[in-house]
Amino acid sequence: MSAVPAAPARSGGMPAWLRRPNALWLAVPGLIFLAVFFAYPVGELLSLGLRNPQGGAFSLAAFQRIASTDVYLRVLGITFKIAGNTALWSLLLGYPLAYWLARMPDLFRGRMLLFVMVPFWTSYLVKTFAWMIVLGRSGVINNLLMGSGVSDQPLELLHNEFGVMVGMVHAMVPLAVMTMLPVMINIDGRLVQAAQTLGASPSHAFWLVYFKLSLPGVAAAGLLVFISSLGFFIVPAFLGGRRETMLAQLIITQVQELLNWSFAGALAAMMLATALIACWIYDRLFGISTISGGEAQEGKGRIRDLGLAILALLARASGLVADTSRKLIGKAGNRVLLPVFAWLMIAFLVLPTLLVIPLGFTSSQFLEFPPPGYSLQWFETYFSSPLWIQATIRSFLVATATAFAATCIGGFAALALAHSRTRWGGLIFAFFLAPMIVPRIVIAVGLFYLFAKLGLVATDLGLVIGHTVLAIPFALVTVSAILKTYDVRLDQAAATLGANRVRTLTSVTIPLVKGGLIAAFLFAFITSFDELTIAIFVSGGIKTTLPKQMWDDMILQLNPTLAAVSVVVFVIVTVLLLLAERFRRVS
Amino acid sequence: MMFDSKLNRRSLLKLTGGAAMTGVFAPAIIGRAAAATQITVADPGGPFGPAWRKAFYDPFEKATGNKVVNVAREAEPTAQFKAMVETKSYTWDVCTLTLSARDILAAQGLLDPIGFTHADVPQLMPEAVSANYMGTDVYSTVLAYRTDRMKNAPTSWTDFFNVEKFPGRRAMRKNPIDTIEQALLADGVPLDKLYPLDVERAFKVLDKIKQHVAVWWTGGAQSTQLLQSGEVDMIPGWNARFQAAIDGGTPAKIVWNQGLYSIEGWGMPKGGPRAEVARQFVRFCSDPKQQAIYTEILAYGPTNLDAYKTIPTERARSLPTSPENLKQMAIANEGWWSANRSAVTEKFNSWLLS
Numbered sequence: 001m002s003a004v005p006a007a008p009a010r011s012g013g014m015p016a017w018l019r020r021p022n023a024l025w026l027a028v029p030g031l032i033f034l035a036v037f038f039a040y041p042v043g044e045l046l047s048l049g050l051r052n053p054q055g056g057a058f059s060l061a062a063f064q065r066i067a068s069t070d071v072y073l074r075v076l077g078i079t080f081k082i083a084g085n086t087a088l089w090s091l092l093l094g095y096p097l098a099y100w101l102a103r104m105p106d107l108f109r110g111r112m113l114l115f116v117m118v119p120f121w122t123s124y125l126v127k128t129f130a131w132m133i134v135l136g137r138s139g140v141i142n143n144l145l146m147g148s149g150v151s152d153q154p155l156e157l158l159h160n161e162f163g164v165m166v167g168m169v170h171a172m173v174p175l176a177v178m179t180m181l182p183v184m185i186n187i188d189g190r191l192v193q194a195a196q197t198l199g200a201s202p203s204h205a206f207w208l209v210y211f212k213l214s215l216p217g218v219a220a221a222g223l224l225v226f227i228s229s230l231g232f233f234i235v236p237a238f239l240g241g242r243r244e245t246m247l248a249q250l251i252i253t254q255v256q257e258l259l260n261w262s263f264a265g266a267l268a269a270m271m272l273a274t275a276l277i278a279c280w281i282y283d284r285l286f287g288i289s290t291i292s293g294g295e296a297q298e299g300k301g302r303i304r305d306l307g308l309a310i311l312a313l314l315a316r317a318s319g320l321v322a323d324t325s326r327k328l329i330g331k332a333g334n335r336v337l338l339p340v341f342a343w344l345m346i347a348f349l350v351l352p353t354l355l356v357i358p359l360g361f362t363s364s365q366f367l368e369f370p371p372p373g374y375s376l377q378w379f380e381t382y383f384s385s386p387l388w389i390q391a392t393i394r395s396f397l398v399a400t401a402t403a404f405a406a407t408c409i410g411g412f413a414a415l416a417l418a419h420s421r422t423r424w425g426g427l428i429f430a431f432f433l434a435p436m437i438v439p440r441i442v443i444a445v446g447l448f449y450l451f452a453k454l455g456l457v458a459t460d461l462g463l464v465i466g467h468t469v470l471a472i473p474f475a476l477v478t479v480s481a482i483l484k485t486y487d488v489r490l491d492q493a494a495a496t497l498g499a500n501r502v503r504t505l506t507s508v509t510i511p512l513v514k515g516g517l518i519a520a521f522l523f524a525f526i527t528s529f530d531e532l533t534i535a536i537f538v539s540g541g542i543k544t545t546l547p548k549q550m551w552d553d554m555i556l557q558l559n560p561t562l563a564a565v566s567v568v569v570f571v572i573v574t575v576l577l578l579l580a581e582r583f584r585r586v587s
Numbered sequence: 588m589m590f591d592s593k594l595n596r597r598s599l600l601k602l603t604g605g606a607a608m609t610g611v612f613a614p615a616i617i618g619r620a621a622a623a624t625q626i627t628v629a630d631p632g633g634p635f636g637p638a639w640r641k642a643f644y645d646p647f648e649k650a651t652g653n654k655v656v657n658v659a660r661e662a663e664p665t666a667q668f669k670a671m672v673e674t675k676s677y678t679w680d681v682c683t684l685t686l687s688a689r690d691i692l693a694a695q696g697l698l699d700p701i702g703f704t705h706a707d708v709p710q711l712m713p714e715a716v717s718a719n720y721m722g723t724d725v726y727s728t729v730l731a732y733r734t735d736r737m738k739n740a741p742t743s744w745t746d747f748f749n750v751e752k753f754p755g756r757r758a759m760r761k762n763p764i765d766t767i768e769q770a771l772l773a774d775g776v777p778l779d780k781l782y783p784l785d786v787e788r789a790f791k792v793l794d795k796i797k798q799h800v801a802v803w804w805t806g807g808a809q810s811t812q813l814l815q816s817g818e819v820d821m822i823p824g825w826n827a828r829f830q831a832a833i834d835g836g837t838p839a840k841i842v843w844n845q846g847l848y849s850i851e852g853w854g855m856p857k858g859g860p861r862a863e864v865a866r867q868f869v870r871f872c873s874d875p876k877q878q879a880i881y882t883e884i885l886a887y888g889p890t891n892l893d894a895y896k897t898i899p900t901e902r903a904r905s906l907p908t909s910p911e912n913l914k915q916m917a918i919a920n921e922g923w924w925s926a927n928r929s930a931v932t933e934k935f936n937s938w939l940l941s
Contacts, residue, residue, distance in 0.1 A: 367812070
């Protein structure tokens with residue numbers, strides 16, 4: 001599933017009827033949907049920040065309050081720092097892994113990617129919980145260290161910045177790898193060879209040719225990780241310490257406990273501004289269309305010279321490091337460094353999920369590791385609880401409906417963009433990607449406000465709408481990727497043989513891009529299936545989804561049912577991913 | 588639909604917190620047609636569901652022939668309540684409220700009278716009954732410690748704040764509520780003279796312990812986990828959370844001394860269509876024998892103190908309202924917090940970061 005990558009195709013050879021701008025009408029349903037359920041509620045929420053909570057009159061009170069104390073700016077600073085560090089470490093750790101994967105044969109890479117994506121599809125709650133078990137004072141690592149006598153004092157790994165970084169980087173590395181990988185795969189390996197033939201040292205060839213060509217992927221990964229990280233609230237709450245408070249936590253408190261919408265709106269505006277500034281900087285440097293794998297614009301003048309100088313410096317430095325390590329561990333040793341690192345990374349990514357499996361079978365009342373004994377009681381609790389089962393069924397139905405809606409809307413939009421060559425294309429594409437860029441918490445709070453007015457809170461329809469907003473960018477990008485490689489001459493052939501447009505679409509285009517549609521469907525499905533932020537606000541009472549029910553459990557009664565549920569979800573998602581992989585290969 | 592043209596932006600704003608529940612629950616309508624009435628009660632969810640089904644819902648169904656459907660409510664259901672009354676879409680007939688939620692709702696006239704007074708059930712704690720509210724259970728914020736780790740057993744908040752004499756890993760709640768009170772109690776403010784809280788003084792006391800607090804917890808379940816896993820040796824929190832760990836075999840003890848208790852109980856949305864049966868239900872829940880039953884599962888204190896006649900002595904020791912424990916504690920002042928929460932929370936967050 002090469003998801004994140006791809007772009008509106010700029011293919012030549014389009015038949016004339018497709019090149020006419022009227023193909024854009026296919027994007028209209030999506031535009032209307034996003035205008036009503038994304039742009040409007042987010043705008044409305046932000047405008048609340050400018051209103052007096054008592055009268056609704058224009059007021060700067062909320063922003064004055066933010067300015068009157070340094071606490072909010074500090075939390076913004078902390079949020080910025082944590083998100084920035086997460087992006088940095090996800091790139092540093094993800095790049096070599098992506099590089100390694102890019103050079104593997106397709107089949108092997110497909111299998112490895114399943115491992116890489118395990119944390120992506122494991123509930124945030126479960127991952128966070130697993131890290132509590134691993135890093136705690138009497139956790140797995142400290143038990144190992146103290147049991148083996150390496151350390152006589154437990155290490156402080158949890159409830160501090162380190163704990164937060166482990167949790168966040170672990171959650172974000174898959175996104176970074178998935179974004180960088182397609183760019184790396186497309187790099188022509190012969191260019192590196194050519195550079196070496198022309199006399200470049202291996203490290204120069206890597207930095208000045210390969211790395212430089214992979215930069216758009218790196219930048220896109222950095223941006224996506226940074227923006228996704230801005231909205232985190234589970235990881236800092238459970239793995240962080242006194243200082244690790246992020247903006248999303250404050251927004252949730254304002255909405256749910258203090259019922260101060262105006263102030264929540266002002267805080268959301270602050271978060272959105274941060275995200276937009278990051279996007280703007282990115283766009284200045286690389287061009288926003290590269291998020292989906294478009295070609296980067298070549299830098300000019302001094303910046304470019306500076307960049308090249310830095311790369312040359314890096315090349316020289318890494319050349320030195322490589323020489324030293326060759327002396328220390330030999331040439332063969334040097335060669336296994338990358339695979340060893342890659343396998344360690346995969347272990348890091350998979351470990352927390354694997355840890356949860358035995359916990360589901362524990363006989364204890366608590367989530368302790370290793371389990372003191374084994375039993376099936378927690379699976380029994382799960383399967384005999386109507387609340388859990390209903391939540392699971394609801395999650396499935398909502399995810400299916402979401403996947404269907406997002407694939408249709410995103411698919412048609414992709415088709416429209418692929419077939420249209422107007423200058424609006426880029427703008428429309430950016431608008432469709434916007435739900436990925438606006439922090440989820442901002443969308444969730446905005447939707448809640450809108451849904452409360454429409455009577456859609458605590459309804460399945462509300463959930464489907466909210467999840468569809470989030471899933472559309474993924475669906476669009478996935479379908480666009482397939483359309484990019486789609487040979488439009490087949491459509492022409494069909495037209496020549498007398499098929500009308502609808503017939504061409506249903507009998508030629510759709511069957512041929514089936515793989516992409518299925519991938520988009522699954523992406524959207526899983527986006528919805530593991531979605532918590534919107535569920536927290538929009539579902540409630542007996543209308544709860546599985547992640548929401550897990551969240552309530554984590555707040556109310558933390559017991560091994562959580563682990564048992566995770567095992568069930570893990571099995572379901574694995575089956576889905578294997579199916580997806582199969583379809584992908586068949587298509 | 589609640590989208591009424593008469594509603595201006597302001598009333599919409601107030602409603603938004605609360606989930607327009609229009610048409611979510613159809614069964615209520617069917618219930619009225621049949622001879623027996625079905626009422627929907629909103630409880631706190633989690634372990635409360637099964638415990639109260641056993642103590643209240645099933646026995647009430649048996650005694651009256653009416654049906655009780657229970658759903659989990661949101662943590663602060665005030666906005667839902669308001670939406671329900673204003674749109675006349677009664678999702679719930681009875682709902683669990685904290686004292687602060689009761690005060691907010693009562694002030695706006697959104698609660699129905701429960702139809703009996705303290706004089707009718709004199710064994711109820713006086714704080715637990717008002718014209719439109721009946722407390723069902725008492726929870727308490729207390730100190731818990733690991734008996735296997737603490738050589739010196741702490742017996743008060745003063746001990747908890749004394750890091751020299753009582754070394755050990757500490758956790759505190761990442762929230763000013765309770766934390767401010769604990770600091771003042773540690774500093775020698777008597778339990779009955781706590782309110783209005785001297786916030787400045789509290790922060791000065793907190794300054795001294797700040798560096799020694801290893802974990803700041805945010806959720807009740809997390810506090811259980813911290814004590815049970817041995818992540819910390821001493822932790823303030825809600826008694827039932829710690830009792831869960833102790834019942835599960837964790838070597839830990841609860842210090843009742845200087846505890847602050849509060850009450851949760853039933854309130855009814857104004858003008859509900861099934862108010863008669865709901866009133867019957869609320870009155871039913873004041874019964875000491877019924878209240879005693881939920882203590883088998885929940886470590887919360889019955890508000891009807893006669894319940895202790897049927898509760899085993901061993902269990903009574905771990906309940907907040909047993910005579911032995913109750914006399915060491917005082918009731919938390921929710922009114923003070925309603926008025927000051929926003930400002931003190933901001934101050935507290937700022938203090939945490941500095």
